Amino acid sequence: MTREAKSQKFAHITYSIPIRGLQEMTPIKNRFTILTLACVYSFSSAQTTVKETRKILEEWVDAEKLISEESSSWKTDKVVLKDLAVALQAEIEQLDANLAKSAEEEVGASRQRTELNKRKLAAETAAEELKAGLVQIERELLLSLDAFPTPMLNRLSSYQEKLSNADKRNALPLRDRLETCVTILQAAHLFHESVNLERQEFSLNDGQSREFHVLYFGMSIAYFVNEAGTVAGYGTPSQRGWQWKQQDALSEEIRRGVAIRNKRALPTFLRLPIPAFKPTNSEAPR
Numbered sequence: 001m002t003r004e005a006k007s008q009k010f011a012h013i014t015y016s017i018p019i020r021g022l023q024e025m026t027p028i029k030n031r032f033t034i035l036t037l038a039c040v041y042s043f044s045s046a047q048t049t050v051k052e053t054r055k056i057l058e059e060w061v062d063a064e065k066l067i068s069e070e071s072s073s074w075k076t077d078k079v080v081l082k083d084l085a086v087a088l089q090a091e092i093e094q095l096d097a098n099l100a101k102s103a104e105e106e107v108g109a110s111r112q113r114t115e116l117n118k119r120k121l122a123a124e125t126a127a128e129e130l131k132a133g134l135v136q137i138e139r140e141l142l143l144s145l146d147a148f149p150t151p152m153l154n155r156l157s158s159y160q161e162k163l164s165n166a167d168k169r170n171a172l173p174l175r176d177r178l179e180t181c182v183t184i185l186q187a188a189h190l191f192h193e194s195v196n197l198e199r200q201e202f203s204l205n206d207g208q209s210r211e212f213h214v215l216y217f218g219m220s221i222a223y224f225v226n227e228a229g230t231v232a233g234y235g236t237p238s239q240r241g242w243q244w245k246q247q248d249a250l251s252e253e254i255r256r257g258v259a260i261r262n263k264r265a266l267p268t269f270l271r272l273p274i275p276a277f278k279p280t281n282s283e284a285p286r
């Protein structure tokens with residue numbers, strides 16, 4: 001209701017308010033006074049209504065602004081949440097794929113574990129067989145070392161020590177023990193298939209130590225002669241080491257062989273004796 005309407009409404013109302021001293025006023029003054037009071041009341045009420053309306057409008061504007069801000073914020077958050085949901089869904093799918101792959105790998109790992117256990121058992125069995133065979137080879141090598149030529153043994157001294165010392169031998173891994181045996185056997189093989197000229201010192205029946213040129217034909221027989229050509233002979237291997245027999249008549253032929261080996265003479269046939277091998281009881285075939 002507007003201010004003018006309210007004024008017109010109150011203009012037609014007659015108030016009968018007892019006021020001290022009104023009896024003495026004329027009717028015109030009385031009506032004027034009542035009309036003045038009504039206008040004052042109407043103006044005061046209108047001001048109160050305007051203030052309340054303004055406050056309500058301000059609150060409504062603030063509410064609309066807040067609603068607009070929340071709506072804008074929600075739209076932004078909705079986009080972010082949607083993107084996050086898509087990312088999480090992709091991550092879930094990736095995790096599912098990884099789980100499936102892990103399950104397959106677990107099955108494969110179980111198969112591999114079974115296969116590795118079989119291979120481990122086979123390797124352990126092979127290692128036991130290798131160890132048994134290696135012990136037999138070491139035993140036979142130890143029995144044969146005395147029959148090896150002294151110069152060759154000197155070159156294999158480190159391997160010979162590993163083989164001869166039981167504590168050192170047993171402390172070595174199977175690979176090193178096998179390498180020791182293979183090295184000695186390979187050296188013996190190379191020595192046995194060639195003619196080797198060595199300078200070697202030993203004594204004969206007279207007990208006098210001399211240095212000789214020794215011509216080894218493999219590991220079967222060797223011929224020796226001194227520098228002057230006055231002492232000569234031959235030697236053969238045995239379980240007690242090499243046995244040397246003096247035979248000075250062979251000096252010239254042996255010296256010729258030494259010259260050929262040193263490439264100081266043309267190759268030719270040598271007339272040298274080969275003694276018959278007579279095994280002792282300990283050397284007889286088993």
